[in-house]
Amino acid sequence: MVKRCCWGTCNTDSRYPDRMRGVQFFPFPKPRAHLEKCVLWIKLCGRPHSQLNTSNVNKHTYICSKHFVDGKPSGQHPHPVDAAVYADVLHPPVAPIRKRLRHNLVNSSPPALKTTAVAVKIESQEDIFPKSEPEERDEESPVADRIRQLEQRNAELLQEMASLKRLVETLQSPLQQTTPEALHYCGIPNYSYYCTGFTYQQFNSLCEVFGVPNSDSDSVPRENIPFTYKCSDPQIAKMPLRQQLLLVLMKLRQDFDMKDLAYRFQVGVESVCTVFTSWIAYMSSTLAQRPMWPHRDVISEHTPLTFKSRFPTTLALLGFAELKIERPNAFLVQNQIWTTDALKSLIAVDPRGAVLYVSALFTGAEQDVFRQCGVIPLLQTLLERGHLVNGDGLIADERFRLDGDVEKLGLKLNVPPCVESKKQMSAFSSRKSAAQHQKHVERVIDKIKTFKIVSGRIPNSMLSNMNEIWFVVSMLANFQSGHH
Incomplete structure (x- = not known):
């Protein structure tokens, strides 16, 4: 079976031996068993959604060992990164062997004269510089340069790792909690209006119309809002009323799939269907009581x-x-x-x-x-x-x-x-x-x-x-x- 790396810019392919060079393939995490890890790896690979998504990840999807700091997924580095980030650390460039040729060795001179000239030159330098000093300086200078290069590279990797951590936190934060405040302060212009059809201020006005608190800290008895839940659902009981209203508006405005909403709000698909059906009945009865045709x-x-x-x-x-x-x-x-x-x-x-x-x-x-x-x-x-x-x-x-x-x-x-x-x-x-x-x-x-x-x-x-x-x-x- 042909194995290919699914990283966006990687060309590792088992059909081309010159691209392998000891590279190993590791299977992609499956959506059913590790959904969050699979979604994170998909985003790190950088491929378009049509080419790589949770629906087409299967047992033939691999990532090569070039994209792991330890050569494979480990506890310290479990997720793949770009191969160019640490290529120099895994395969440091080898300094060329320095050939010590004395500058006064001339091939054109006769052998006897060359030997005599060298002896005279060495005797003239021994009085000023010991023999051991040039040899020790030639041996220690490449090591010191290499240490400085590694320290500088280590500092760059630490900065890049800190930026990647911030990126991961940014990507995981909307997945952990989808709230009206998260949509409003996410940094994307008019994202709240795109998802719901209402601005953040208009959403707060709707909360007042339907008797929902303007913040999650306000406590309003749920008995005041007659939802027609079929049964007591612990996932729905943990959801604030503002979050439930947000879910319904996102379904009405963008017609998101029930599985998509279940993933966004981290609840079951059955819970999403129950919330949507109950809220539609409640909103319809509430709006029907408002006078529509004025004088x-x-x-x-x-x-x-x-x-x-x-x-x-x-x-x-x-x-x-x-x-x-x-x-x-x-x-x-x-x-x-x-x-x-x-x-x-x-x-x-x-x-x-x-x-x-x-x-x-x-x-x-x-x-x-x-x-x-x-x-x-x-x-x-x-x-x-x-x-x-x-x-x-x-x-x-x-x-x-x-x-x-x-x-x-x-x-x-x-x-x-x-x-x-x-x-x-x-x-x-x-x-x-x-x-x-x-x-x-x-x-x-x-x-x-x-x-x-x-x-x-x-x-x-x-x-x-x-x-x-x-x-x-x-x-x-x-x-x-x-x-x-």
Whole structure:
């Protein structure tokens, strides 16, 4: 079997004997038995993730003895290093043998004359320098130079070892504990916003909304937050509430794999699934208790002037959001979702872009979703409470053909003209500007889909709690813009 060193810049290969020269191969630590050691060796090798990662490390993965200070993994030097760092220590350069040739030996002279000249020269030097002094100086000077070189090299290695220790501590610190503070003070700009979609200050505001302490030192009884844990999990009991909320936001924002989150937070995969499911249910119930549709005076006060000048009585814009799902295996379910493989939700936003209402997910045509989602009873309740009055308008896209249903409530539905009918465009020429403002709904939907858990094709395994996830990410979009 061919053995090759997996170090990034090493070319040791058993197929080329000239590269071996007494080199031995040592197997790579396996992920199942030594996961942390395997991850550390992968980072030290410096190869791209696509070439060397925990998934492709097997029994044929080796590191040669060039990368170990002792020639093999030892207790003092268990991890590999770059072979160029200590190459001079393992194989020090040998000083060339100095040939002592006296400067006055000339080959051109006759042998008898040369012998006489040497004797005279030695006798003249014996009076000034003893015979032993030049010999001792010639023997001791290379040793002293070599000692100074080794001491200087030792000092350089100590400095490099200290820097490597600091690097190892830096690499291991995020693996040991993933907290909001660690993401905020890690030194990477906007890393907290990348992982969660919120800045550190916005994350603290979310903690106040969900009744979570702003620091791990604050003690808040967990009974005040009704989690639906299936059983008592000791790993979850050790996790602070802020850390659990961070885990849920990272899953919503970047859709990290459950195994990835389990490794980041050093808990089991089952614990991650339990935390995510319980928090989604708690966040959905908490956000549902907050008032979403404010009074018409509040909406009118914050409406942009350009929108108010064209539509003074319009208070909301309606649109449909579609979420792609996997095609199920059951033929009955395939008939229910038609041929689009998508779930649809009705969403209402105010003129400044805040989400006022988001319905559950349905299958079928838009007209059916509009009648089933429950927005008509909501509008009736708003009219009874005075949040809306007769004559207020709603802007919807061309897929709405429900003017009669809305007009029965005393509201006005302003639908932009259909592009396919020139007659309708001439009849509704005053509504052309409504199509421009309808793009606000599309921008809001795109903003919600920055949470990657709903931006891609949703697997069938997540359909059981997809309504709660969709509602949570839709409401969290308001916290990103400050509309809460």
